[in-house]
Amino acid sequence: MIINRNEMKREDKEKMRGGEGVTSFTYLADCEKEKNIRLLAEITLPPGSSIGHHRHDSETEYYIILSGSGSVNDDGVDKPIKAGDLVITGNGASHSIVNTGNVPLVFHAVIVTY
Amino acid sequence: MIINRNEMKREDKEKMRGGEGVTSFTYLADCEKEKNIRLLAEITLPPGSSIGHHRHDSETEYYIILSGSGSVNDDGVDKPIKAGDLVITGNGASHSIVNTGNVPLVFHAVIVTY
Numbered sequence: 001m002i003i004n005r006n007e008m009k010r011e012d013k014e015k016m017r018g019g020e021g022v023t024s025f026t027y028l029a030d031c032e033k034e035k036n037i038r039l040l041a042e043i044t045l046p047p048g049s050s051i052g053h054h055r056h057d058s059e060t061e062y063y064i065i066l067s068g069s070g071s072v073n074d075d076g077v078d079k080p081i082k083a084g085d086l087v088i089t090g091n092g093a094s095h096s097i098v099n100t101g102n103v104p105l106v107f108h109a110v111i112v113t114y
Numbered sequence: 115m116i117i118n119r120n121e122m123k124r125e126d127k128e129k130m131r132g133g134e135g136v137t138s139f140t141y142l143a144d145c146e147k148e149k150n151i152r153l154l155a156e157i158t159l160p161p162g163s164s165i166g167h168h169r170h171d172s173e174t175e176y177y178i179i180l181s182g183s184g185s186v187n188d189d190g191v192d193k194p195i196k197a198g199d200l201v202i203t204g205n206g207a208s209h210s211i212v213n214t215g216n217v218p219l220v221f222h223a224v225i226v227t228y
Contacts, residue, residue, distance in 0.1 A: 002188055005198030028178060028200045035204075035228045036150045040176060062154060064142060064222060066180070074116055084119030086142045090149075108178060112226055114149040 003029060019096065021049030028108075039111040045070070049105075050098035059113040060090025063097065068105035072097045117143060133210065135163030142222075153225040159184070161219075164212035173227045174204025177211065182219035186211050 016023040024044040069082040089095040099105035130137040138158040183196040203209040213219035
């Protein structure tokens, strides 16, 4: 099955997980129809926007950074991230992400469940 | 955990799955350490290169097209793909992909197992 970009559902969320500003989602797939995956999305955080700290149990989230730069709190430790990097958060670990740069921070988010 | 781009393993495969030319992999994660996911990679096909037709059982592969354009044989039907599109292949379906354009075709490949 092929899903064209213009068929994908988009959604903006304010102050996601207690973060700042707007988080824009483009849902690449309707994961209710898929197995062992509950999110496959392109996410955009404008400069200064963030997704607040949250935990992943019985699942792992992968952030694949596409463009821009920012900072991830990786289970308690702040680390810089930039295009090309991967963030892995699962098995009870927590993370948050903030765009600390001057251009949009864009990444793919994949949540695999188990 | 954060994996920086320069830590990621790269590999070139010739005539992958019976296709043409070179398929270049950047492995974003070592999936042997992950659950319910056996591939998380950025793949590049130069113009004219392809991955031959193959089937996915007990797993689903997602191609998230990042740049370039090409054609996917989606379980027997040829369809054009371009940046922003998603290809979903699982539950015994088959696919192949060829770069029919003049620039590299780059995509994320995610294989979720079940």
